[in-house]
Amino acid sequence: MIADRVRKFFVIGFVIVFFSYLFGPLLLMSVSAFNSSAFPRVSPFECFTVEWFAVLAQDATLMEGLRNSLFIGFGVVLIAVPMGLAGALMLTQVNPRVRPWYYTVVISPILIPGVVLGISTLVFWDRLGTMFGASYDSIFYDGIFLTIVGQSTFIAAYAMLVFISRLQRFDTAQEEAALDLGATNVQAFRKVLLPFLKPAIGSAAVLAFLASFENYNTTVFTIVSESTLTTVLASKVRYGINPSISALAVVIVVLTLVGAVFYEILQRREAAAAKASEAVARGETATRAQQAALYADPAVIIALLVFIAGFGTVYFAGTLGVDECKVAVKEEKQRLARERTKMRQSLEMFKGAAPGVQTAPATTAPKVRAKGTEGYENVFAPSNLEETVDSDSPAQQKQQEQPEEKVESPGKSQFQNIFDPANLQQQSGSGGTN
Amino acid sequence: MSADVELNDVWIKFGDFVAARDVNITIEGGEFFSFLGPSGCGKTTLLRAVSGFLEPSQGTIKIGGQNMAGIGPNKRPTALIFQNLALFPLMAVWENIAFALEVRGMGKAARRKKADELLELIALPGQGDKLVHELSGGQKQRVAIARALAAEPEVLLLDEPLSALDLKLRQHMRTELRAIQQRVGITFIYITHDQGEALTMSDQVAVMREGIIEQVGDGNNIYDHPATSFVASFVGENNLFRGRITGIDGDYAMVDTNVGPLKARMTKTNGEVPLKFNDDAFVFVRPESLKFANGVNYENTVRARIAHQEFEGHFWQVYLDVAQAEKRISMSLVNDGQELGHETGSEVTLGFTPDLAVALPEGPLAAGE
Ligand SMILES: Nc1ncnc2c1ncn2[C@@H]1O[C@H](COP(=O)(O)OP(=O)(O)OP(=O)(O)O)[C@@H](O)[C@H]1O
Ligand SMILES: [Mg+2]
Numbered sequence: 100m101i102a103d104r105v106r107k108f109f110v111i112g113f114v115i116v117f118f119s120y121l122f123g124p125l126l127l128m129s130v131s132a133f134n135s136s137a138f139p140r141v142s143p144f145e146c147f148t149v150e151w152f153a154v155l156a157q158d159a160t161l162m163e164g165l166r167n168s169l170f171i172g173f174g175v176v177l178i179a180v181p182m183g184l185a186g187a188l189m190l191t192q193v194n195p196r197v198r199p200w201y202y203t204v205v206i207s208p209i210l211i212p213g214v215v216l217g218i219s220t221l222v223f224w225d226r227l228g229t230m231f232g233a234s235y236d237s238i239f240y241d242g243i244f245l246t247i248v249g250q251s252t253f254i255a256a257y258a259m260l261v262f263i264s265r266l267q268r269f270d271t272a273q274e275e276a277a278l279d280l281g282a283t284n285v286q287a288f289r290k291v292l293l294p295f296l297k298p299a300i301g302s303a304a305v306l307a308f309l310a311s312f313e314n315y316n317t318t319v320f321t322i323v324s325e326s327t328l329t330t331v332l333a334s335k336v337r338y339g340i341n342p343s344i345s346a347l348a349v350v351i352v353v354l355t356l357v358g359a360v361f362y363e364i365l366q367r368r369e370a371a372a373a374k375a376s377e378a379v380a381r382g383e384t385a386t387r388a389q390q391a392a393l394y395a396d397p398a399v400i401i402a403l404l405v406f407i408a409g410f411g412t413v414y415f416a417g418t419l420g421v422d423e424c425k426v427a428v429k430e431e432k433q434r435l436a437r438e439r440t441k442m443r444q445s446l447e448m449f450k451g452a453a454p455g456v457q458t459a460p461a462t463t464a465p466k467v468r469a470k471g472t473e474g475y476e477n478v479f480a481p482s483n484l485e486e487t488v489d490s491d492s493p494a495q496q497k498q499q500e501q502p503e504e505k506v507e508s509p510g511k512s513q514f515q516n517i518f519d520p521a522n523l524q525q526q527s528g529s530g531g532t533n
Numbered sequence: 534m535s536a537d538v539e540l541n542d543v544w545i546k547f548g549d550f551v552a553a554r555d556v557n558i559t560i561e562g563g564e565f566f567s568f569l570g571p572s573g574c575g576k577t578t579l580l581r582a583v584s585g586f587l588e589p590s591q592g593t594i595k596i597g598g599q600n601m602a603g604i605g606p607n608k609r610p611t612a613l614i615f616q617n618l619a620l621f622p623l624m625a626v627w628e629n630i631a632f633a634l635e636v637r638g639m640g641k642a643a644r645r646k647k648a649d650e651l652l653e654l655i656a657l658p659g660q661g662d663k664l665v666h667e668l669s670g671g672q673k674q675r676v677a678i679a680r681a682l683a684a685e686p687e688v689l690l691l692d693e694p695l696s697a698l699d700l701k702l703r704q705h706m707r708t709e710l711r712a713i714q715q716r717v718g719i720t721f722i723y724i725t726h727d728q729g730e731a732l733t734m735s736d737q738v739a740v741m742r743e744g745i746i747e748q749v750g751d752g753n754n755i756y757d758h759p760a761t762s763f764v765a766s767f768v769g770e771n772n773l774f775r776g777r778i779t780g781i782d783g784d785y786a787m788v789d790t791n792v793g794p795l796k797a798r799m800t801k802t803n804g805e806v807p808l809k810f811n812d813d814a815f816v817f818v819r820p821e822s823l824k825f826a827n828g829v830n831y832e833n834t835v836r837a838r839i840a841h842q843e844f845e846g847h848f849w850q851v852y853l854d855v856a857q858a859e860k861r862i863s864m865s866l867v868n869d870g871q872e873l874g875h876e877t878g879s880e881v882t883l884g885f886t887p888d889l890a891v892a893l894p895e896g897p898l899a900a901g902e
Pocket of ligand 2: 576578
């Protein structure tokens with residue numbers, strides 16, 4: 100009895116831990132996309148806002164990277180899918196004794212680190228360009244082209260795996276039957292094998308696109324002077340981020356979810372159709388209940404509810420009281436800052452001599468933070484503290500007001516400069532003590 | 534149009550394994566020719582060589598007098614009905630049937646019309662728009678036949694097309710196949726390991742064992758005049774007595790067997806009897822050839838004890854133990870309304886004439902004999 104309960108407890112505990120591990124980061128990131136705070140974070144949650152989506156849309160470099168990523172993705176699909184198909188077909192044709200060797204060779208791009216593929220692609224095409232005496236604006240040095248080619252080397256191998264698993268289920272007698280009935284090899288391929296491979300072509304295309312879209316290791320070398328979404332994101336993380344990145348994550352998550360739901364619906368529809376036609380073959384008629392089952396799937400319903408709830412919240416929050424909230428937050432911050440300044444001034448007056456000042460803020464700061472008051476982190480960033488200590492109050496005042504103005508207008512691009520790398524490090528340092 | 538098919542000295546090897554060994558067969562145009570043999574004896578392999586999916590390692594295959602070496606399956610005047618049918622699952626029934634026409638570039642309306650005609654022929658009118666998986670096993674079988682016929686082959690090759698069907702449907706399809714063959718008048722080469730099927734449908738039967746053609750002949754010939762011990766034991770039921778030749782008398786052999794001396798007819802090959810004095814020999818007697826002696830003076834007699842008897846309606850099946858014989862023997866007696874006249878356990882004398890027994894050189898037997 101007790102053992103049962105203990106086991107149940109551990110199972111539930113494990114499930115919770117597992118799912119938080121899986122979805123926790125995504126969830127936090129998604130929430131931070133709606134926080135007006137200038138740094139992507141969940142707590143303190145200042146104001147609900149959708150402005151970061153606007154920031155995202157206005158971010159020219161990011162959009163340029165996104166466009167390139169999409170273009171490269173399609174390019175990779177066009178190259179890698181036929182290549183993977185050819186590789187898989189070849190595997191069925193080669194002598195069984197050579198087959199393991201062939202397989203190892205064509206699969207090896209997956210095992211080779213992406214970095215190596217990137218560098219080798221770059222070097223190879225550079226050599227080739229030099230050989231032909233091509234100029235630097237020729238295709239041999241075009242980042243987009245090189246990235247498509249470089250990514251295709253290993254994505255084609257992924258696509259090939261998809262095709263191989265489908266081909267394993269192909270009854271080769273069908274191809275022979277086609278030939279026997281007078282079809283040429285091309286006709287047998289087009290009319291019999293290709294229709295059979297159609298679902299695999301779809302899967303391989305999606306897989307290839309996604310693999311290309313999220314690739315960084317190879318791309319960072321082959322992209323040369325251009326940019327893709329991943330390289331832009333990487334450089335952003337290096338030079339300071341804001342929640343528009345979270346907003347991008349939300350967009351991607353939502354698109355993925357929509358895609359998954361659509362795929363699920365399609366699958367179910369196909370399965371239901373197959374079942375219905377089988378039923379017809381047995382002389383039954385397709386019942387309404389069978390069709391209703393399609394829409395009653397819990398996963399689909401949950402996903403739909405999440406969408407509706409999500410968009411509803413965004414809509415209402417977007418129309419109601421964002422500005423009021425921000426004003427309130429700003430006023431609260433200013434009030435706190437003023438209080439603190441006053442407190443410090445009185446402390447300074449009280450203590451009088453300089454040696455004592457060094458320790459004073461350090462003792463007060465944790466207390467204030469411990470109360471969980473909002474909007475403190477920026478103000479209490481170590482750099483702020485140092486300056487406060489070293490300089491006089493006017494400079495200190497200025498320093499404190501700066502971040503608050505930024506909060507007010509996350510849409511302005513000059514904002515990003517505030518998060519220079521040094522700042523970021525200090526932020527995380529102070530967060531760690533929380 | 535029908536064409537004759539000729540296999541001359543055909544050998545087929547897979548590495549060291551020999552799947553067909555020196556096969557020599559001539560099949561007349563318009564004939565219903567069957568290959569009969571146990572599983573794995575090389576029937577499918579031979580058929581694939583005829584349809585062009587593999588080249589013989591040695592020897593020639595001629596169709597309509599033309600050597601087929603180097604001619605691919607899509608250029609041969611043959612159509613093959615696969616052992617597993619190999620219908621196209623993603624196409625409708627009529628598209629399956631019209632596939633051969635489609636690859637020839639025939640227009641859609643004409644194809645549909647031809648497919649509908651063939652659907653009539655196979656007694657599936659109006660079923661053209663179904664998908665293959667919506668058909669029953671027997672219907673699929675018929676669609677496969679129609680698909681092959683649509684190619685208008687001169688030779689139709691059928692690889693155990695009825696093996697997946699239940700007994701009733703199989704019998705029905707047998708008559709139907711035979712009727713179709715007579716209607717279209719083309720050469721049928723039919724593979725089966727069901728001897729009933731081979732004997733009832735075929736003009737000629739070739740019995741195969743381990744890549745070797747043991748005997749070619751019509752059903753009667755194969756059944757009554759087996760050329761080898763394998764054919765005798767594989768085709769139909771047969772009782773076997775082992776022995777040694779003590780004398781030859783024209784077409785008859787005296788054999789000293791473990792149940793006593795027996796006299797049996799020999800099957801001549803090329804006008805020669807296959808046995809001589811002191812050869813090891815088998816004597817085969819069919820169950821329906823054995824009779825209770827009941828005082829009649831038979832040239833061959835065997836003492837036996839009735840072990841078991843079954844009433845099968847139109848005949849009696851009686852199983853008997855013979856001293857010195859390693860296997861129980863069986864006899865079947867036509868039910869003529871009379872009592873059998875012998876109790877289980879009683880000692881009886883069985884008799885048969887030399888013409889109803891066959892003496893053959895000792896050799897391989899069918900599995901289970
Ligand atoms: N491609 C191949 N490679 C090697 N051996 C093969 C090949 N195809 C067939 N064989 C062998 O040749 C022999 C004959 O095979 P085949 O398929 O012709 O038998 P079958 O008479 O049609 O049997 P069944 O009645 O079971 O269909 C078998 O022993 C088989 O293992
Ligand atoms: Mg076979």
